[in-house]
Amino acid sequence: MQQLKYKVFAVVHQIPLGMVSTYGDIAKFSGYPGYARQVGAILSNLPDGSALPWHRVINSKGEISLKGEDLQRQKSRLVEEGIVFSATGKVKLRQFRWQP
Numbered sequence: 001m002q003q004l005k006y007k008v009f010a011v012v013h014q015i016p017l018g019m020v021s022t023y024g025d026i027a028k029f030s031g032y033p034g035y036a037r038q039v040g041a042i043l044s045n046l047p048d049g050s051a052l053p054w055h056r057v058i059n060s061k062g063e064i065s066l067k068g069e070d071l072q073r074q075k076s077r078l079v080e081e082g083i084v085f086s087a088t089g090k091v092k093l094r095q096f097r098w099q100p
Contacts, residue, residue: 004032008042011100015056018082019098020091022060029100040065056081056098062090 007030015021021029023036032038043054055077059065064074075085083096
């Protein structure tokens with residue numbers, strides 16, 4: 001799993017400003033298709049102050065998976081980067097999804 005962790009870091013680091021990716025996409029691009037939940041676990045355990053753009057990773061429905069204050073923090077960062085959310089809290093993946 002350590003290898004997956006470093007591959008996830010490398011892929012997430014490449015997501016450009018103003019774009020998002022899904023947990024499943026990150027797993028696939030890391031060479032571990034089907035490991036979306038593990039990607040989420042890896043990103044949820046980042047050290048405080050990490051420069052990795054974890055906030056650019058959302059779920060396959062185009063929604064933020066976090067709750068409460070964490071959801072608001074992630075959404076605020078994405079909005080600052082120009083990501084648009086619908087009234088129901090979804091991102092148009094066709095428009096904002098990063099494909100390396």
